[in-house]
Amino acid sequence: MNSRNLNSRHARGLTRFEWLWTLLLLVVIVGTIVSTLDAEVERGNERMARDTISYLSSQLHLGLENTDFSGPDTLPLPMLGPGLPPSGLPLGGEEPTQLGTLMPPNGYLPMDPWGRGYVLMLGTADSQLALYIVTGGLSGILPTDVRLDTPMAERVHFPIR
Numbered sequence: 001m002n003s004r005n006l007n008s009r010h011a012r013g014l015t016r017f018e019w020l021w022t023l024l025l026l027v028v029i030v031g032t033i034v035s036t037l038d039a040e041v042e043r044g045n046e047r048m049a050r051d052t053i054s055y056l057s058s059q060l061h062l063g064l065e066n067t068d069f070s071g072p073d074t075l076p077l078p079m080l081g082p083g084l085p086p087s088g089l090p091l092g093g094e095e096p097t098q099l100g101t102l103m104p105p106n107g108y109l110p111m112d113p114w115g116r117g118y119v120l121m122l123g124t125a126d127s128q129l130a131l132y133i134v135t136g137g138l139s140g141i142l143p144t145d146v147r148l149d150t151p152m153a154e155r156v157h158f159p160i161r
Contacts, residue, residue, distance in 0.1 A: 045113035057154045063102040065159045079120040083111035086136035131156040
């Protein structure tokens with residue numbers, strides 16, 4: 001092969017077949033990154049919601065110490081935080097009581113990562129009525145029977161009087 005043919009081949013760059021394989025490889029890499037990113041973002045949202053639920057549980061306990069409610073069953077439940085109401089919120093056609101009324105004076109009350117409000121509602125713990133702070137998660141649907149093992153829910157301990 002003479003040097004003129006060799007130089008002209010290198011000057012042309014990649015062939016169509018090589019371009020096709022390069023493009024296919026890039027599509028596979030980008031697709032893998034995007035699918036992994038979506039899953040990681042959702043895991044991050046769930047972690048943020050669990051952390052916020054834990055924070056709200058402690059803040060609501062502190063806020064309940066300054067109220068005259070005698071027990072969980074005397075609260076005007078369910079109580080809703082800022083944001084859209086989750087699906088399955090048992091309101092009976094009435095406006096929900098604002099959750100911020102139970103928060104300490106400088107307490108921070110956020111929306112969940114999906115734009116819905118956290119809900120304070122009754123559930124059970126050890127066959128007794130108990131308060132829980134709950135979010136509907138990605139689906140936005142509240143659990144109907146809240147217990148200690150309910151995901152995206154944490155018990156709010158009522159102050160001892």
